[in-house]
Structure formats: structure tokens, C-alpha cells
Amino acid sequence: MPAAASLLIVEDEPKIARLMADYLQTHGFETATLDNGNAVMPWLETHTPALILLDLMLPGEDGLSLCRRIRQRYPQTAIIMVTAKVEEVDRLLGLELGADDYICKPFSPREVVARVKAVLRRSQAPQDTPLAVDDPAGPVRLDEEGWQAVADGQDLGLTAVEFQLLRVMMRAPGRIFSREQLMDHMYRDNRIVSERTVDSHVKKLRKKISEVLPERDIIRSVYGVGYKYQPDE
Incomplete structure (x- = not known):
């Protein structure tokens, strides 16, 4: 900073x-x-x-x-x-x-x-590790230097928090992240953030993706557990 x-x-x-x-x-x-x-x-x-x-x-x-x-x-x-x-x-x-x-x-x-x-x-914050998934054919591409997420050639217009959230899940496709784990990755200053806030950010992120990719549901909710990035189904 x-x-x-x-x-x-x-x-x-x-x-x-x-x-x-x-x-x-x-x-x-x-x-x-x-x-x-x-x-x-x-x-x-x-x-x-x-x-x-x-x-x-x-x-x-x-x-x-x-x-x-x-x-x-x-x-x-x-x-x-x-x-x-x-x-x-x-x-x-x-x-x-x-x-x-x-x-x-x-x-x-x-x-x-x-x-x-x-x-x-x-x-x-600059990123010190590359994305685990960088497939040109994938549904979403991340420009980490420009803090942009692109789907079908369109910038999704994510906020910094939404970009961070998507990036965390894209690093481990298929892995289920609990709300607490997502909070740990997103808010490293250890302040208290409610799980409801994470749900709100995820819902808004999914809405932005669905506006560009209406046939794809790549951010999945796992009832009672959390969320995962699933680009292959």
C-alpha cells in the first residue's frame, strides 16, 4: 500500500x-x-x-x-x-x-x-502465486494485474472483494470452501465479518457471472457446507 x-x-x-x-x-x-x-x-x-x-x-x-x-x-x-x-x-x-x-x-x-x-x-496487494487454473478455454479468465474477471470477452465489473472471492475459489476448482475459510482468505486483518456478508458477496458474484454466462452455474452452493468453483459441469 x-x-x-x-x-x-x-x-x-x-x-x-x-x-x-x-x-x-x-x-x-x-x-x-x-x-x-x-x-x-x-x-x-x-x-x-x-x-x-x-x-x-x-x-x-x-x-x-x-x-x-x-x-x-x-x-x-x-x-x-x-x-x-x-x-x-x-x-x-x-x-x-x-x-x-x-x-x-x-x-x-x-x-x-x-x-x-x-x-x-x-x-x-500484489499476488505472489499464479492461479492454479489458467485454461484459455475456461469460462472465466482472471487478469490479476488489472484486477479484472472476463467471461465471454466481457469484463464482469467485479468489486475488489468479489474479485478476491472468485480468485480464492478458482485456485482450487471443485474444492468446497466453508464461509469461515472464505472469510479467512478475504479478510486477513482478522476483523469480525458475519457469514451472511459472505453469502451476500457470493450471491452478487453469481449474479454478475449469470448475466454474461446464463447457461453456466460455475459457483455452486453446497448446502450446509459452503461454496465451490466448478467450471467443468
Whole structure:
């Protein structure tokens, strides 16, 4: 992770925005701050942040809508949602939006820095081993340098978490991974993530694959056990 990674903070409460910016800058990050949702998409046309800290409740366009649009247009940009609405967490990390992580208010500045570093490690870490499966005739090809998954010549538009999830299963075709094993591979900072969150990411990954390969069911659910990548059936 580069020491001067660029971050965008989208937060309409000045004290919170300033606190996050000051603490992140102290830890070597470059930050920019916006306080209105309507300013985000125009700003992204001329800037490329590594990660966006995106508040849920904003004047102008709200955080949920923005997360969806950013994910569609800039799939490789990591997003951490900031929310005081705990009941929204499943939506933030799940099927609709696919945010990479979330922070609940009130939070400590240390937690913000830890979450930012963890997400950037997962989304930017170089790979030290090749894929076990690299068959040109396979249904999905992974470009590990570009963090892209391609099926039938089309980029699946995976988020960093979805790409990581698919890559783990593609390394061992036919092997059944439990939810706990997938969490261990995906979240190496040992933070607590619910099994339901893994299910949500898998469901969204399968949906993206089925949109391009409607006749193939290559991510299989094994009831009561977990998931596996099965390209041969």
C-alpha cells in the first residue's frame, strides 16, 4: 500500500470530516473532502482516489445512490460506507451495493485508519502465486494485474472483494470452501465479518457471472457446507 494513497472523504458534518482528514493525513494519506453528494460524480471525473469514505446520509444525492453509481462506473475504487444506521449494514455490504467495508458512527479515528489500511491491502496487494487454473478455454479468465474477471470477452465489473472471492475459489476448482475459510482468505486483518456478508458477496458474484454466462452455474452452493468453483459441469 503506498504511503500517500489518495482518499476522498464525503461527509457533511464538518467536525467529523476534519477529524477523519487530520488523522488520515497524520498516517500518511492524502485526503480530499466533499460535503454534498451532488459534487461526488463530477469530482471523480477528474480525480482517481484509491478509496472513498462515503457517508450514508448526505445533502444532495444520498450515499446509497452514490455507492451504486460509483461501483458501476469505477469498479476498482474501494468504498467504505460511514453510517449511524446499523440496520443498513447488510445493504451496504450486500447485494444492492457491494461496498467493501463499513464504519458505524460513533467511531474512533484509529478504527477509521485501520479499516482504510485493511481495505487497501485487500484491493491493492500484489499476488505472489499464479492461479492454479489458467485454461484459455475456461469460462472465466482472471487478469490479476488489472484486477479484472472476463467471461465471454466481457469484463464482469467485479468489486475488489468479489474479485478476491472468485480468485480464492478458482485456485482450487471443485474444492468446497466453508464461509469461515472464505472469510479467512478475504479478510486477513482478522476483523469480525458475519457469514451472511459472505453469502451476500457470493450471491452478487453469481449474479454478475449469470448475466454474461446464463447457461453456466460455475459457483455452486453446497448446502450446509459452503461454496465451490466448478467450471467443468
